[in-house]
């Protein structure tokens with residue numbers, strides 16, 4: 461029975477799969493799984509949830525042959541449960557993250573809402589183009605930075621820290637109203653849309669200003685190394701952060717300490 | 730005949746899912762008693778439609794139950810009872826039966842039957858249901874489910890009260906969609 465299902469799924473390969481698929485992806489689907497990224501910990505496929513018109517992201521953490529099997533299983537389970545809990549909490553508290561559709565933590569997978577759009581990194585780089593000057597006067601870009609800050613501030617306010625904030629772990633998702641002629645992912649260079657925070661695999665519940673400050677510091681470092689020419693507008697992001705999160709002054713104060721520690725460390729290193 | 734056979738993505742091809750919907754059910758007490766007597770002919774997922782917000786809500790529970798069956802990790806006697814627990818945010822089985830399953834006072838009923846490779850055919854099931862369920866059969870659509878939904882019960886069971894951002898949504902279809910998303914998310918993380 462399983463073999464028949466495998467044969468059926470494999471009869472029209474849309475993509476040569478280099479890696480073994482989780483069992484759930486071997487079963488027939490209207491849109492066969494398509495590998496989007498292969499990270500250190502897991503793989504991300506695009507597929508469909510239940511029916512052809514509901515695209516989904518399937519995150520799969522395959523067994524790591526170099527780890528002890530029982531420990532590996534336990535770790536995988538723990539990571540999936542932790543990400544799922546955080547996603548569910550964010551969503552209940554009204555923060556825009558991918559919705560949870562289904563999961564099997566023992567088998568190592570979770571299915572999430574597919575968020576249309578492009579990573580913020582991509583849209584920012586398109587907008588910057590090869591400009592060297594006038595970036596700090598780009599009102600559209602500065603406004604995007606404030607929107608990113610709003611999203612991060614809202615996340616911290618509800619008691620979640622992300623653990624890996626980068627412009628790759630945010631999607632700029634065009635609003636339904638703005639989508640014309642089926643361009644669900646938006647158009648290159650456009651900064652219209654909603655900021656959706658993704659990849660909460662390292663996120664946790666925390667309400668300490670230290671953790672929040674570290675989260676912001678990681679984002680600042682990631683931002684300035686990914687978009688060095690836009691370094692001068694990072695402050696706009698912090699403006700949005702303050703707006704969304706009224707008690708942010710302590711976290712921002714702490715951010716200065718964290719920066720200092722960072723600087724000392726790099727001087728020593 | 731309004732028994733619908735649905736193909737759900739990522740389920741073993743050997744499992745066939747059939748769904749039906751009856752409004753104004755007149756013999757819920759009889760159907761309920763058949764479940765209690767464990768009459769194998771009445772092995773169905775009998776869902777009280779008042780706690781269901783949409784077709785996707787129902788199908789999400791079906792998907793979870795079928796996936797659980799395919800990995801041999803059912804926490805109830807069979808895949809049909811598993812559908813009922815799969816509708817619940819908690820692992821409390823008797824509470825799930827009480828809240829989401831048929832009761833003698835059920836008015837609107839969603840029915841699910843999952844048949845294996847050598848199980849009953851669509852026509853067998855359709856015939857059995859039309860013989861034994863006294864009610865007005867309708868297609869399983871969001872439009873048909875909506876009038877049967879008891880929103881205050883849904884809010885209570887799925888802990889949606891006090892979410893100010895949700896209460897602030899005035900556009901009803903949009904709000905329904907958000908409720909559906911929250912409910913589906915709640916089913917996905919049941920028991921953790």
Ligand SMILES: Nc1ncnc2c1ncn2[C@@H]1O[C@H](COP(=O)(O)OP(=O)(O)O)[C@@H](O)[C@H]1O
Nearest residue numbers: 496497499504517558572573574575628658659
């Ligand atoms: N829910 C989603 N919707 C759309 N694209 C997604 C979604 N989740 C992830 N992606 C895409 O896949 C990439 C990798 O996913 P991510 O969750 O960040 O995993 P990793 O841990 O490998 O970084 C993201 O940068 C994004 O482009």
Ligand SMILES: [Mg+2]
Nearest residue numbers: 628629658659
């Ligand atoms: Mg990532």
